[in-house]
Amino acid sequence: MGTPSSVPVPAGVAPGGLFASPGVRHAAAALGAFALLALVGSFAPKWLTFLLTMAAGNGLVSLGIVGLMRGGVVPFGQGMVFAIGGYAAALIYNRLGFTDAIGLALAGGIAAVLIAAPFAPLLSRYRGIFFAMLTLALSMVTYGLLMKLETFGGSDGFNLGRPTLLGQKLPDDRVGFILFLVTVGFAVVMAALARIYFDSTRGLVTLATRENELRVEYLGGSVRQAMAINFVLAAFCGGLGGALVVMALGHIEPTFSFWTTSGEFVFVAILAGWHSVVAVFVASTVLEVVRSFSSSYFPNTWQLALGVFLLLVIRFLPKGIGSLWHRERR
Amino acid sequence: MQTAVTILIDGLTYASWLFIVALGLTLVFGVLKILNIAHGSFYALGAYAAASFVGWAAALKWAPAFSIVAMMLAAVVVAVVVAPLTERALLRFFYGRDEVLLVLVTYALFLIMEDVTKLVWGANPYYVSEPYALFGNVSFGRQTWVGYDFALVALAVVIGVAVWWVLNRTRVGKVTLAVIHSAEVASSMGVDVSKVYMGAFSVGIFLAALGGAFTAPMISVQPGVSVGVIIVSFAVVIIGGLGSIQGAAIGALIVGLARSFAVHVAPVAELFSIYVVMAVVLMFRPEGLFQRTQARRI
Numbered sequence: 156m157g158t159p160s161s162v163p164v165p166a167g168v169a170p171g172g173l174f175a176s177p178g179v180r181h182a183a184a185a186l187g188a189f190a191l192l193a194l195v196g197s198f199a200p201k202w203l204t205f206l207l208t209m210a211a212g213n214g215l216v217s218l219g220i221v222g223l224m225r226g227g228v229v230p231f232g233q234g235m236v237f238a239i240g241g242y243a244a245a246l247i248y249n250r251l252g253f254t255d256a257i258g259l260a261l262a263g264g265i266a267a268v269l270i271a272a273p274f275a276p277l278l279s280r281y282r283g284i285f286f287a288m289l290t291l292a293l294s295m296v297t298y299g300l301l302m303k304l305e306t307f308g309g310s311d312g313f314n315l316g317r318p319t320l321l322g323q324k325l326p327d328d329r330v331g332f333i334l335f336l337v338t339v340g341f342a343v344v345m346a347a348l349a350r351i352y353f354d355s356t357r358g359l360v361t362l363a364t365r366e367n368e369l370r371v372e373y374l375g376g377s378v379r380q381a382m383a384i385n386f387v388l389a390a391f392c393g394g395l396g397g398a399l400v401v402m403a404l405g406h407i408e409p410t411f412s413f414w415t416t417s418g419e420f421v422f423v424a425i426l427a428g429w430h431s432v433v434a435v436f437v438a439s440t441v442l443e444v445v446r447s448f449s450s451s452y453f454p455n456t457w458q459l460a461l462g463v464f465l466l467l468v469i470r471f472l473p474k475g476i477g478s479l480w481h482r483e484r485r
Numbered sequence: 486m487q488t489a490v491t492i493l494i495d496g497l498t499y500a501s502w503l504f505i506v507a508l509g510l511t512l513v514f515g516v517l518k519i520l521n522i523a524h525g526s527f528y529a530l531g532a533y534a535a536a537s538f539v540g541w542a543a544a545l546k547w548a549p550a551f552s553i554v555a556m557m558l559a560a561v562v563v564a565v566v567v568a569p570l571t572e573r574a575l576l577r578f579f580y581g582r583d584e585v586l587l588v589l590v591t592y593a594l595f596l597i598m599e600d601v602t603k604l605v606w607g608a609n610p611y612y613v614s615e616p617y618a619l620f621g622n623v624s625f626g627r628q629t630w631v632g633y634d635f636a637l638v639a640l641a642v643v644i645g646v647a648v649w650w651v652l653n654r655t656r657v658g659k660v661t662l663a664v665i666h667s668a669e670v671a672s673s674m675g676v677d678v679s680k681v682y683m684g685a686f687s688v689g690i691f692l693a694a695l696g697g698a699f700t701a702p703m704i705s706v707q708p709g710v711s712v713g714v715i716i717v718s719f720a721v722v723i724i725g726g727l728g729s730i731q732g733a734a735i736g737a738l739i740v741g742l743a744r745s746f747a748v749h750v751a752p753v754a755e756l757f758s759i760y761v762v763m764a765v766v767l768m769f770r771p772e773g774l775f776q777r778t779q780a781r782r783i
Binding site: 229231277280281283284285287288289291292293295296298299300302303414415418421422425455456457458459461462463465466469470473 | 520575578579582584585586588589590592593594595596597599600601603604712716719720723727753754755756757760761763764767768771772
């Protein structure tokens with residue numbers, strides 16, 4: 156190891172000024188994005204705030220997938236952590252009487268981490284199609300369990316009431332907007348943290364793994380450790396997203412863990428590409444818009460529209476919509 | 486004892502159609518290196534086509550025995566018309582891309598086909614009951630089974646042997662094996678690789694459609710049949726090892742027996758018994774039962 160001065164400074168870090176530290180820059184960007192979204196949300200009609208809430212909540216799950224994709228693996232069962240987060244929040248609400256929206260969201264994320272973490276060392280051994288299939292198997296086992304367990308409401312799932320925020324009850328006419336703020340708030344914070352993590356040493360090791368795994372190990376990096384940590388972080392994002400979506404929907408059912416749900420999260424991650432965190436939420440919003448418009452205007456063919464759209468993206472934007480504005484730095 | 490026999494026979498029946506479908510999936514993966522999510526959609530297409538063909542056969546007053554011919558014909562039509570079209574118009578643009586990206590391409594195809602089948606056949610269920618009664622009943626001990634189930638087992642054996650024989654004992658098969666081994670080298674030896682791709686894809690789709698056509702009499706053909714089949718046949722080929730015929734056979738048997746054991750002994754576990762088996766196999770044999778471990782790329 157050389158002296159600190161011999162460590163090359165990553166490109167893109169401008170010298171001097173208040174925004175010299177990437178942390179400050181990302182915090183400022185997150186704050187700006189949140190303020191802008193809050194402004195949009197306060198003027199937007201109810202259906203649009205709901206749509207954006209769902210997009211942000213689902214986008215969090217895809218953000219976790221993007222983190223794994225940067226290492227070259229794609230989980231096809233992220234519905235599992237999404238469902239665990241959702242069920243945890245809903246059960247805590249109904250059984251323990253804890254109703255704070257922020258607390259429930261965090262509880263969802265933590266529950267997903269607790270259940271997913273034991274599998275992380277195992278999954279970190281697998282690559283490519285086997286990683287995808289093993290995660291898929293886990294999510295389908297979860298789906299099967301949730302369908303059969305009557306204490307969790309069986310195949311119908313169950314409802315949960317309206318959450319509170321910091322001890323305050325949410326008024327009828329503002330509840331949608333406040334849940335929107337909470338969800339978007341979590342989304343921008345996680346996006347900023349993800350960006351910082353992606354640019355950190357471990358984040359770059361993940362990226363190097365994608366290029367050549369063996370080389371990373373010869374250089375002293377632990378690929379399996381990076382993979383395991385990425386999986387746990389993705390679980391947190393997924394659980395958080397699940398809890399936030401459940402609060403907005405007021406209902407949960409086993410289909411949260413079904414493979415088609417997982418497929419949609421992967422869809423968004425591929426659509427976004429692994430270069431930009433903002434792209435994840437843009438892609439998630441695009442999916443929600445396409446879904447809600449086509450299901451109201453041509454209810455019988457909206458999957459067809461979605462499929463054609465996905466094919467066009469894979470064909471013409473193979474690196475995702477993030478590649479439109481995010482140039483790779485060399 | 487009675488339960489054991491029931492589990493065995495139910496498991497075998499389930500395994501046999503599953504083997505036919507999974508064989509197609511594993512063949513397509515072996516040659517084209519595509520894990521086809523839309524495979525289940527072709528299965529559904531086969532089932533729907535069989536429903537229509539058997540209906541027409543009945544309308545034309547064909548003898549009931551010909552309903553089997555009608556089901557075969559349905560699978561052939563799907564393989565000859567839809568498969569080459571899909572391969573030429575869609576898949577060939579994505580050859581050589583990342584495996585997981587190809588899964589996404591077929592996921593898109595799955596979404597499209599899901600709606601197309603609904604547009605063509607509507608959302609109401611179809612019933613194809615005629616062929617189910619053709620083979621009568623078989624009594625064994627105190628219990629009676631439908632003869633059709635045993636016919637299905639026989640069909641699976643015939644299909645398995647036929648595919649093995651073509652691959653290992655004919656020129657076409659050897660060329661295909663060469664392409665599986667290395668498309669590049671095969672191509673430099675004068676093999677028309679794109680023709681092999683199209684052929685293998687069509688045969689794979691034929692097997693999916695055949696599986697669908699011959700299960701149609703046992704189920705109600707309705708939207709959603711494709712969704713379940715995909716994941717189960719994935720489990721089969723993953724357990725057996727991707728691209729292996731013996732693997733597909735053993736995988737189908739394991740899955741079939743595991744499921745029927747769960748159904749009869751522990752119904753709670755029915756929905757996820759298959760995935761537990763798959764997860765356990767992957768933990769100890771990460772590449773499946775019949776796949777040699779591959780060296781890592783430096």
